[in-house]
Amino acid sequence: MIVMKFGGTSVESAAAITRVAGIVRAREARRPVVVVSAMGKTTNKLLEIAGAAIGGKREEYIRQLHDLRDYHSREARLIVPLADRAELDRFLDEQFQELTELVKGLAVLGELTPRSIDAISSYGERLSSYIVTLGFRHFGMPAEHVDSRDVLITDKRHTQAAPNFPETYARLAKTIPPLAAQSVVVMGGFIASTEDGVTTTLGRGGSDYTAAIVGAGIDAEEIQIWTDVDGMLTADPTILPGGHRVKTISFAEAAELAYFGAKVLHPATVVPAIEKNIPVMILNSRRPDVPGTRITAESVHCENVVKSIACKRKITTVNIHSTRMLMAHGFLHRIFEIFDRYETPVDMVATSEVSVSLTIDSTRHIDLILGDLRQFAEATVEHDSVIVCLVGENIRHTPGVARRVFNSLDGINIRMISQGASLLNISFVVAETDLLRTVTALHEEFFATLDPNVFERKEAVHA
Ligand code: ADP
Numbered sequence: 001m002i003v004m005k006f007g008g009t010s011v012e013s014a015a016a017i018t019r020v021a022g023i024v025r026a027r028e029a030r031r032p033v034v035v036v037s038a039m040g041k042t043t044n045k046l047l048e049i050a051g052a053a054i055g056g057k058r059e060e061y062i063r064q065l066h067d068l069r070d071y072h073s074r075e076a077r078l079i080v081p082l083a084d085r086a087e088l089d090r091f092l093d094e095q096f097q098e099l100t101e102l103v104k105g106l107a108v109l110g111e112l113t114p115r116s117i118d119a120i121s122s123y124g125e126r127l128s129s130y131i132v133t134l135g136f137r138h139f140g141m142p143a144e145h146v147d148s149r150d151v152l153i154t155d156k157r158h159t160q161a162a163p164n165f166p167e168t169y170a171r172l173a174k175t176i177p178p179l180a181a182q183s184v185v186v187m188g189g190f191i192a193s194t195e196d197g198v199t200t201t202l203g204r205g206g207s208d209y210t211a212a213i214v215g216a217g218i219d220a221e222e223i224q225i226w227t228d229v230d231g232m233l234t235a236d237p238t239i240l241p242g243g244h245r246v247k248t249i250s251f252a253e254a255a256e257l258a259y260f261g262a263k264v265l266h267p268a269t270v271v272p273a274i275e276k277n278i279p280v281m282i283l284n285s286r287r288p289d290v291p292g293t294r295i296t297a298e299s300v301h302c303e304n305v306v307k308s309i310a311c312k313r314k315i316t317t318v319n320i321h322s323t324r325m326l327m328a329h330g331f332l333h334r335i336f337e338i339f340d341r342y343e344t345p346v347d348m349v350a351t352s353e354v355s356v357s358l359t360i361d362s363t364r365h366i367d368l369i370l371g372d373l374r375q376f377a378e379a380t381v382e383h384d385s386v387i388v389c390l391v392g393e394n395i396r397h398t399p400g401v402a403r404r405v406f407n408s409l410d411g412i413n414i415r416m417i418s419q420g421a422s423l424l425n426i427s428f429v430v431a432e433t434d435l436l437r438t439v440t441a442l443h444e445e446f447f448a449t450l451d452p453n454v455f456e457r458k459e460a461v462h463a
């Protein structure tokens, strides 16, 4: 068995789902279990609808609900066999009726709880997985829909739920293999439920995580993440379009890149894969013949120090300074106790005897935090920071990487620098306005020559 996960753009239209059907059919002999995201930008739309509802914007949410139904109905009708049209309409009626009632309920309450966010955002994957199942049948594949909420069991931390692995693995192992022996199993990513059957979600981008959990639960031979890029690239293409394809990367490197902002993979994805040692592939659903990126436990020898550059945007830097703390103990403790009190995770830290710089990505309680810090220290804040992170196993035993970073960034102000405890990354903070210059300079410095065993050079595009 293999798990094949298709992201939002890969199932955004009838044409996209048709491509997906072709890709899956070509691998039918490997007994694929297909995990799909919501179609296109549906999750964002659902959240906008919820926002309009609690904002009392009735006309707006009614129109948005109509648009969403039209979109699903229009694309689905193109790929659902005539014989199944009535079933499709019944299904859409039922789903949108339920959803509309839920949204109206929110409008009355005027309040959005994490639990209701999950209830609303789950509709994207509920719709897409069912539509894709009917579509596969249209293309002559026996397909069976499994509601992920019956097999993925989580805690109650709505919008960021954590799987109950023993229970989930037991259910997956019991349910999926017998079905996969006969048909292509199709499931929605991202959605799950509590023991009591209340809908939860695994967090934004969580369909990758679903795929990995399913893969581990059924001991799949491979987990394939099909998306809209050729694989893991040497730079985030939304910042620097000229990145090269990384052919192979280790679990540890991929996890680090994902954590530091490489959206192509949800950061938790590699955890179940590592546990069961299942290789993960990143592949392009528009160019299925490109071999993509292979993520495995063993690292392949690489002449380059760095594998890729990741960026985490919209970060805030807090600089704390206190001469009173010179030679005194407990400075760091007092600082972290404050961030802890306001449940604000700290990403990066750099310290000296009397000053500490750190980064946070949630500024919800920043005023309260600053108030408390200023009881014993000076504290200043720099918004619009970006963490830029170089990742590569070789960083740990190559001297001089920091020097190369500083030299190539001559003239750019580095707000903070830290070498992670894992030793396979060097991260630093720059201003958002310096981001493109920073990534361009680093990419030139670290990827001018490429180890052909590990990278495939992107052909220069001439206008
Ligand atoms: P999906 O909907 O298939 O899950 P995502 O949008 O979540 O797709 O992830 C794919 C996107 O990740 C790419 O379109 C790209 O813009 C972004 N991305 C960020 N960093 C990288 C990277 N290093 N390599 C490839 N893609 C990256």
Ligand code: ASP
Pocket (backbone or CB within 6 Å): 007, 008, 037, 038, 043, 044, 124, 189, 190, 203, 204, 205, 206, 207, 208
């Ligand atoms: N549809 C969800 C999201 O947009 C999950 C996913 O696509 O991975 O976040």
Ligand code: MG
Pocket (backbone or CB within 6 Å): 007, 205, 208, 263, 264, 265, 266
């Ligand atoms: Mg994604």
